[in-house]
Amino acid sequence: MVENFHVVGIGNAIVDVLAHASDDFLKEQGLPKGAMTLIDAHQAQRLYSQMGPAIECSGGSAANTMAGIASLKGRAAYIGKVHDDILGRVFRHDLSAIGVRYNTPALRRGPTTARCLILVTPDAQRTMQTYLGACIELGPEDIDEEIIVSSKITYLEGYLYDPPRAKEAFHKAAKLAHGGGRKVALSLSDAFCVNRHRDAFLDLVRNHTDILFANESEIMALFETPDFDQALQKARGVCPITVLTRSSKGSVVLAGDDVHVIDAEKNVKVEDSTGAGDLFAAGFLWGHTHGKSLAESARAGGIAAAEVISHIGARPARNLAELMAEKMG
Amino acid sequence: MVENFHVVGIGNAIVDVLAHASDDFLKEQGLPKGAMTLIDAHQAQRLYSQMGPAIECSGGSAANTMAGIASLKGRAAYIGKVHDDILGRVFRHDLSAIGVRYNTPALRRGPTTARCLILVTPDAQRTMQTYLGACIELGPEDIDEEIIVSSKITYLEGYLYDPPRAKEAFHKAAKLAHGGGRKVALSLSDAFCVNRHRDAFLDLVRNHTDILFANESEIMALFETPDFDQALQKARGVCPITVLTRSSKGSVVLAGDDVHVIDAEKNVKVEDSTGAGDLFAAGFLWGHTHGKSLAESARAGGIAAAEVISHIGARPARNLAELMAEKMG
Numbered sequence: 001m002v003e004n005f006h007v008v009g010i011g012n013a014i015v016d017v018l019a020h021a022s023d024d025f026l027k028e029q030g031l032p033k034g035a036m037t038l039i040d041a042h043q044a045q046r047l048y049s050q051m052g053p054a055i056e057c058s059g060g061s062a063a064n065t066m067a068g069i070a071s072l073k074g075r076a077a078y079i080g081k082v083h084d085d086i087l088g089r090v091f092r093h094d095l096s097a098i099g100v101r102y103n104t105p106a107l108r109r110g111p112t113t114a115r116c117l118i119l120v121t122p123d124a125q126r127t128m129q130t131y132l133g134a135c136i137e138l139g140p141e142d143i144d145e146e147i148i149v150s151s152k153i154t155y156l157e158g159y160l161y162d163p164p165r166a167k168e169a170f171h172k173a174a175k176l177a178h179g180g181g182r183k184v185a186l187s188l189s190d191a192f193c194v195n196r197h198r199d200a201f202l203d204l205v206r207n208h209t210d211i212l213f214a215n216e217s218e219i220m221a222l223f224e225t226p227d228f229d230q231a232l233q234k235a236r237g238v239c240p241i242t243v244l245t246r247s248s249k250g251s252v253v254l255a256g257d258d259v260h261v262i263d264a265e266k267n268v269k270v271e272d273s274t275g276a277g278d279l280f281a282a283g284f285l286w287g288h289t290h291g292k293s294l295a296e297s298a299r300a301g302g303i304a305a306a307e308v309i310s311h312i313g314a315r316p317a318r319n320l321a322e323l324m325a326e327k328m329g
Numbered sequence: 330m331v332e333n334f335h336v337v338g339i340g341n342a343i344v345d346v347l348a349h350a351s352d353d354f355l356k357e358q359g360l361p362k363g364a365m366t367l368i369d370a371h372q373a374q375r376l377y378s379q380m381g382p383a384i385e386c387s388g389g390s391a392a393n394t395m396a397g398i399a400s401l402k403g404r405a406a407y408i409g410k411v412h413d414d415i416l417g418r419v420f421r422h423d424l425s426a427i428g429v430r431y432n433t434p435a436l437r438r439g440p441t442t443a444r445c446l447i448l449v450t451p452d453a454q455r456t457m458q459t460y461l462g463a464c465i466e467l468g469p470e471d472i473d474e475e476i477i478v479s480s481k482i483t484y485l486e487g488y489l490y491d492p493p494r495a496k497e498a499f500h501k502a503a504k505l506a507h508g509g510g511r512k513v514a515l516s517l518s519d520a521f522c523v524n525r526h527r528d529a530f531l532d533l534v535r536n537h538t539d540i541l542f543a544n545e546s547e548i549m550a551l552f553e554t555p556d557f558d559q560a561l562q563k564a565r566g567v568c569p570i571t572v573l574t575r576s577s578k579g580s581v582v583l584a585g586d587d588v589h590v591i592d593a594e595k596n597v598k599v600e601d602s603t604g605a606g607d608l609f610a611a612g613f614l615w616g617h618t619h620g621k622s623l624a625e626s627a628r629a630g631g632i633a634a635a636e637v638i639s640h641i642g643a644r645p646a647r648n649l650a651e652l653m654a655e656k657m658g
Contacts (some may be wrong), residue, residue, distance in 0.1 A: 312646075313384060
């Protein structure tokens, strides 16, 4: 019998390679600012050779969220695919060391551990280019049924629709979770990702999702409108809980007929926006699985997001449980 | 004909693995706080499995110094040994990307790229455990004569006395430099390192060194006295220039009969002291090779050191040439 988890996350297991870059560099390289773009091994090699000095740290959207939940002393598990190489071992170490259960077997042949080349511009915005590597091998055989049914929430990142077989893993996990009376949460991940998979995401949101996370550009991409308020209206009622994040404008939680508007944290020094959405989801899911109201959960999301954007890297740099106790009492 | 360099650094080529840790953790693991301890592959594996989540970034004492000089728009070169593995490529990328000439061939068999497990305690002090890996293969055949004789200063880290064959490389480089009418600078690296190699270091300092860098504990270890002022008196006249760094107490430069006392930078928020001495040397050597006085060079050292201790990691996070222009005009 495995222990019970508050949340299990499933996602692309990625090591981030973070460097500062100018807006001119993004233009020269033709990189769409603020977005996540998929690149192949050759493009990754080429871009890396032209980037500035970097630091390496574990990333991956859902993995960042699970690290946040563990830092909040929630019980979190993770499913994602690395290669058994140096970066794969770094990824596994960093999740295990923060207290996330992570058992997915590593590849022993084939593509290397995935890398995301992240360029942080002087405005603290991040632009990401991902080489998926070993992630393309994640399949339904990697879904650990015991962990899914023993988790209150199964959290899926939209990025999983990019590699070929992860979608099947995604569906298997969602079906198992609902079959066990558990909830399914989905993050839309990125507006470009939404554009690549809009019909599938609309079906997921309408028919298989209990808690939806999206930022402004993602929800507008999903409903194909350039107007946030229009997107918000279209989002009402499509799934039980929808959490819309708006950066410095805070967040909006839609639940049935209720609309909760939550302010952002004040006086946040933004160093690197990488991981903001992931850590918002961590704080929210921690609150939601620990008896907090929707508004309190969204506030916890804002506090966790504010911590991660105050430094380089997409995982918490300080103990979030202590931070939350200070801020929320 | 190769270009002229201001400084060529020779050292152990290391990737840092940095994590936060408590003082209790250091005690449990029996790690000497503030020092650099050598560990083998097995010990490295064991300690890593017990450390918290980490970030990876290029390090190595002399390499950090060369990165600092390049960031100051000085011309710097580096000699050190990595394996042709992922971390070795990371190390090479980070030096090249900041503008340091780095040509030493990588190992294609044998030990992996060196790693330094760095634990940063809440007081921002760093405690280092180094697995030397590929560094033990550095030998005199890696010394590029053209680069040495075309560099104003050859900078050697004391840590080079730990791996078996690097000492020969060290002596070959010093001889070539002096033969070409160039200067030799030496950093004592670490008090424990001084204790391991005191006699050899005393000979080096007295007979082969033009510029010596040491912090308080290193110079006291060299002259076997618990009193800094006594160590300072003993250091007078042993080599043409001696630079003593004293953390928040600033620095002292000894040159012939002159003693220059330089204040530390004010209002520095210390996040992680890793790289402080390395970047002090970078600022000093940049100033000294760019027509600055000894006192101005020491001030430049203090400015570069203050930048690197204000964030995690041992390489500059911002453009030091811009910073220096702001501070020194």
